[in-house]
Amino acid sequence: MATMPTFTPTLPPALTASPTVSTTIAPLLPLVDVPPCSPPSASSHLWMAHPIPPEANDWASTYYPYGSTAGGEYLIHHGVDLVNPEGTPVLAAGAGTVFYAGDDRERVFGPQPNFYGRLVIVRMDREYHGQPVFTLYGHLSAIVVQEGQGVEMGQKLGEVGATGIALGSHLHFEVRVTDPYGYYATRNPELWIGPHPGRGLIAGQVLGEDGEPLPEVRLALYPAHDPQHPQREGWTYASRGVNSDEEWFENLVWGDVPAGEWAVVAHLPGQRLRQRVTVRPGEISWVCLQPPAGPTKVSPGKTSMSYLGRQCL
Secondary structure (H helix, E strand, O other), rough: OOOOOOOOOOOOOOOOOOOOOOOOEEOOEEEEEEEOOOOOOOOOOOOOOOOOOOOOEEEEEEOOOOOOOOOOOOOOOOEEEEEOOOOOEEEOOOOOEEEEEOOOOOOOOOOOOOOOOOOEEEEEEEEOOOOOEEEEEEEEEEEEOOOOOEEEEOOOOEEOOOOOOOOEEEEEEEEEEEOOOOOOOOOHHHEEOOOOOOHHHHEEEEEEEOEEEOOOEEEEEEEEOOOOOOOEEEOOOOOOOOOOOOOOOEEEEEEEEEEEEEEEEEEEEEEEEEEEEEEOOEEEEEEEEOOOOOOEEEEEEOOOEEOOOOOOO
């Protein structure tokens, strides 16, 4: 959120390497192929719209995703960021009623006053498992709605800014369940926002041998046909402060992945786990990576690729 670096986003229509991507040779770790697993019996709730208009940057940053510390660089992220110039319109992700519109100097919605700066919180008309759902729009430069006002999906709420503790101009967007004041009541917004056309999501778990979720495991996403060139890097959720979905129980999400065949690699101490996954438009595809208990199939290789640059998809 606010502790992210400033940069100008690049929005390629397909997965293409960024000029800032570089590779390094690292000691080869065994690459273990993990067979696919059954997804949880979970329903998709991709009923929210992107909170930025499509003619601007309506893509969530892949540099600092929900639940991450960007590799230990920043605070644990409780939402997603959409980097845009100041004044870019901010839109309601769905129909609802404005719960709060103002700043957070006196009414505190984060870990400290003036954390989000100017913000709008909308109580959505739709609920989740009988619980109220709230969307938070932070670091705004201007607000054009007021408390108690009804809003429709796509209606302008305000404008992108850099208020609060933001280091650069961007929208910080959160989904909170049950408690609008709950900094620790967030869920991953990418499991709520419908993906762009021709794209889907990957959600899943990285577990230890004991079946417990592993925090802040480094991840890489490769095209299945090109295992030497990762297209995204990410991390599993940090161990404290963020929540998995009540149905999915995930600790990793990649949003807006082009439909096709992919491979997810988790970098564990002493080994890498790989699982192939098919992404379908408008759907959530599931992966689960856990060290096998029995004999494993180790794939040969000569180098390990370290993805050091930023890729915005």
